[in-house]
Amino acid sequence: MTGLPKSRLQQLHISVTRPFVMAAYRFRERRRFRKNFPLIWKTPGEITHLDLENYEPEGDQFQLDKKFVDDLLPARDAARTKANRIIFVNAMIFAFLLTDYFSIGLKFSIPGVSVVDPKGVRDFLIFFSSIAGIYCLVIQNNLYTIESAIKFSIQNNFPVELRGIYIAKYFYFENFPPPSPIQLPHISYSRLYSNYFFAASVASLILLLLYFGFYTALYITIAIDVWKSARLGMWSYIIAAASIANGALSISYVILTRMRMPYRDYTVLHELQGLPEIAPSQLERRQKEVYGEGSADYLTLVERGYIKPDSVSNG
Numbered sequence: 001m002t003g004l005p006k007s008r009l010q011q012l013h014i015s016v017t018r019p020f021v022m023a024a025y026r027f028r029e030r031r032r033f034r035k036n037f038p039l040i041w042k043t044p045g046e047i048t049h050l051d052l053e054n055y056e057p058e059g060d061q062f063q064l065d066k067k068f069v070d071d072l073l074p075a076r077d078a079a080r081t082k083a084n085r086i087i088f089v090n091a092m093i094f095a096f097l098l099t100d101y102f103s104i105g106l107k108f109s110i111p112g113v114s115v116v117d118p119k120g121v122r123d124f125l126i127f128f129s130s131i132a133g134i135y136c137l138v139i140q141n142n143l144y145t146i147e148s149a150i151k152f153s154i155q156n157n158f159p160v161e162l163r164g165i166y167i168a169k170y171f172y173f174e175n176f177p178p179p180s181p182i183q184l185p186h187i188s189y190s191r192l193y194s195n196y197f198f199a200a201s202v203a204s205l206i207l208l209l210l211y212f213g214f215y216t217a218l219y220i221t222i223a224i225d226v227w228k229s230a231r232l233g234m235w236s237y238i239i240a241a242a243s244i245a246n247g248a249l250s251i252s253y254v255i256l257t258r259m260r261m262p263y264r265d266y267t268v269l270h271e272l273q274g275l276p277e278i279a280p281s282q283l284e285r286r287q288k289e290v291y292g293e294g295s296a297d298y299l300t301l302v303e304r305g306y307i308k309p310d311s312v313s314n315g
Helices: 008-036 044-053 066-101 122-157 163-170 191-229 234-258 267-278 280-304
Strands: 039-042 108-110 113-115 261-264
Touching: 008 280, 039 044, 044 122, 066 122, 066 191, 122 163, 122 191, 122 234, 191 234, 267 280
Parallel strands: none
Antiparallel strands: 039 261, 108 113
């Protein structure tokens, strides 16, 4: 289709209004794109579950059964042990820095290193702690991936009556809710019990957030004190700034690897790619549903003279 010949007055009108018309067109295109390929908010663990739902083992060697879980456990436990050691060392360093800040005085030793005099040492300790914290989070992210796969296997391939028991066995360090009876349908939690448990759960979450906020505030306060004291001159400024930056990076990393994040869902595109083999008679109808409005919008702008006929269309 080609645009109709335009008079000079019409061409002037098009030139003046083109930025606004094209901006509105791009807005409509973006809206159609979001409609056809919407964002879905999922945690990385939920993405792992969705991915494993489509996994079809070709043989008996890689079945998602109890053998699969038992095979992952040694690696999970080894990584958790390493992460816990880093957490313990960082806790000792934080306690030392905190007592030094409040002038309490504390002597402790990290395996192989005895920390006696804080002068000139705490600058390096806070920087080491921030670096070790990032490394610990990387380990914990891999733990999270392994544990997501283990939980998927338990929730989908273990007997329903035993799932709660195996979750308690493999995740005793984080399994907060009490067991729910499966074989006792005539027994359920009372409203008093449910309300009390809900209140306790909310209170625990609030306290956890408060503790984290308190820890973050103290960490920043100590880093600022390192900056102000400047016992190592310019190096103290660099170390204090780097420590705060590493802390911010750690929080960002936790958000990216634990919280719900947006993923673009291209299910419609895969559907269109598969229709020629599954249901070829429905392909044209489905393409019109997905791209018909955009194509009509594009051709209308060509007809009105806002887009050159040889411009690339949206399909």
